[in-house]
Amino acid sequence: MVPLIKTGFVQKQMMKTVLKLEGISKKFGMVNALSAIDLAVAAGEIHALLGENGAGKSTLMKILSGIYRPDLGRIVIDGAERSFDGYNDAIAAGIAIIFQEFNLIPYLNAVENIFLGREITNAAGLLSKTTMKRKVQEIFDKLDIEIDLEIEVGQLTSAQQQFVEIGKALQLDAHILILDEPTATLTPNEAEHLFNIMRDLRRRGVAMIFISHHLEEIFQVCDRITVLRDGVNVGVAETASITQEQLVEMMVGRKLENNFPAKPEPVAPHTRQIALEVEAIQITRHSPRNSFILHTGEILGFAGLVGSGRTELALSVIGANPSYLKRVKVNGVPARLRDTGDALALGIGLLPESRKTEGLILDFSVKDNMSINNLRKYSGSGHWINRKHELQASNEIIRKVGMKTPDALTRVANLSGGNQQKVVIARWLNHHCKILIFDEPTRGIDVGAKAEIYQLMRELTAGGYAIIMISSELPEIVGMCDRVAIFRQGAIVKILEQPLINANEVMHHATTSPESV
């Protein structure tokens, strides 16, 4: 990989800068979101934009796409200063953004999506469907992408949908492409395909800004890296001349020695206490039947590729989704988990995969979000809420989990991702719940907050909690888990115990079909 990057670097030196930001500043109220940001991207360069959540990446992207206007500073494209009044101006200047959430109409096919609002018509004013289809086919052929142009894009995989977005950008003749965390929803194979396409576009002279939290990916494809911290540009570096540790240090402004807290000594098998025993679970009549055991004081990892059925299994276990067959024992007692209310009563809590759409009630305050399933605690017997007691308890938990919020009454939407995640975790800590399922607990949150959440999880298991952690991040699985259940196509194919937990072993079972082993 390294030599390739070096050639990219040499080539780039000869190429011209197509996008230049000079002294871009933006204030929201009293907060400096961006202060005097400079950024230059050359044709045929993949430029990484890196920074913790809240560092200013999204604001900068919104300025580039014409959604915000900068208070100060210049945007220079192809040598000419531009100012954008909206996304359409940005498109006209040759900029296209592929947002984290796709802007595709799920019921239209790829061609209809790509030409949406720019349909080609014939002399009679009717759609020239064949022309449009041919043009799209040409774009995809060039990139070596195979997509069924007839089916609705809602039925495509998220990787394919991303390719449709890229196709849309190219159809618009964009020569500056901004990719906002494009790999967040992709499997490793799909991400690799995307990288190949990005390299291909680089060869064609497209300038790209790539936003990602995964340092490995940045080293894999990017030529240069700009790091933002608290709205300030902390530096630009050639990928070839910097290490991951140095980058992380630039991002957080301090050296992170070790992301993961130490694992406790493995307990002898016969002394382990079983917290949750899933004797059998089958989601539909045709899906595989699984079973697993969760011990008190351990973190059991659910590893596997995206889409391998980990979340679905967890949701079925707690009764949030229906199941065809389920036999579960909680603390040794057979339990019926018909709905999440049953799970709560039996002391099982779930931290959902998507913080904003499944975890938080964004209109609620921090306190209201945390106490939503503890309200009975603040009432004598019936339904009355003792607000004073509620506020006191909330403040205590805020301190306990180290949440940074102005106060308990702040709207949760105003918190950073890491602190929002702590709100969802906190919901379960003021409870009798001792069995917690963490679904992608560190997705989309920054390095510093990640370390704090890992620490918190360890403190919980030391205090007698049992935790299941669903994670697609291999280092996290390897670094945090005492045992790992590996999923493949809906089935638990292997349960690894210490000291066999390592990245190769996990990846091997997750990607190799059992028959070929």
Added chain:
Amino acid sequence: MQPQVQNLYRPKGRGGQFRIAVARWLPGPVLFPSIGLAVVCLAMVAASDTFLSVDNLVNVGRQVSINAIIAAGMTCVILSGGIDLSVGSVMALSGTLVAGLMAAGVPPPLAIVLGLAAGLLCGVANGFFVAYSNMPPIIVTLATMGIARGLALIYTGGYPIDGLPDWFEFFGRGHVLGLQTPIAVMLLVFAMVYVLLDRTAIGRYIYAIGGNEQATRLSGIRVSRYKLLVYAISGFTASIAGLVLTSRLMSGQPNAGVSFELDAIAAVVMGGTAITGGRGSIIGTLIGALMLGVLNNGLNMMGVSPYLQNVVKGVIILLAIYISRERSRIA
């Protein structure tokens, strides 16, 4: 080490706690409706000499009461993210049932209880289909809207039921503690809904479901139960309104309450409650209902033609909601 949490709402300096408390009350859903009500009232005072007379204000209160009582239940439904189109029909069904049973010689207290129970039952039916069969509320309540109206017409044969005992006019024309009964009933209903929404766990769940149903479910709250409850409340308040109306008219009218659901929804939304749920307040609904009532009353007194009144009312509703939208977009 973490980027500082931005909180644009956080008041700076001394008196922060107090201002947080004020901020939680005023700029929330209640400030703008209050201003709206004040503006409408001032306009009426300027346009009419008699608007401010005690008689007229009491009159406004009584006219508002029926819509407000329905809107109180509607507030719960809308806060939970739903909608109830059946209230006008349920009101007619309950009202005619009370009248019909009394006219048929059923002991009046029992007739009243049965009438209210019928409304409650309609609400439970709505809630059951919405909460447990996952059907969209707008469709379910559209269906029950037709069914309840049809039942009222079948039961009465399409004719008003008269000949009610004299004392029954207490609910529509009588007085309690110096207040007109409809106003007293309205205040009681609002007090109860206020306590429910603001002081109990159930109220918090209703807001939470409207704010993010899936998050609430995954927190271990039995969402379906509370969704059923809000429709039951709405059916019940509609039947209370039916009782008051029947008493005021001293007649069970099968065609009463046509399009009352729209007035109730307008009152809720003009009171600052988000039509998508999760945000709003019952006090806002009271203000919204008063705003509509003052408008009706004022336009009548000014002698504006009823046809034009509809247009004026529609424009003002649009304007009120537009302003509250713009405000929430800025915030």
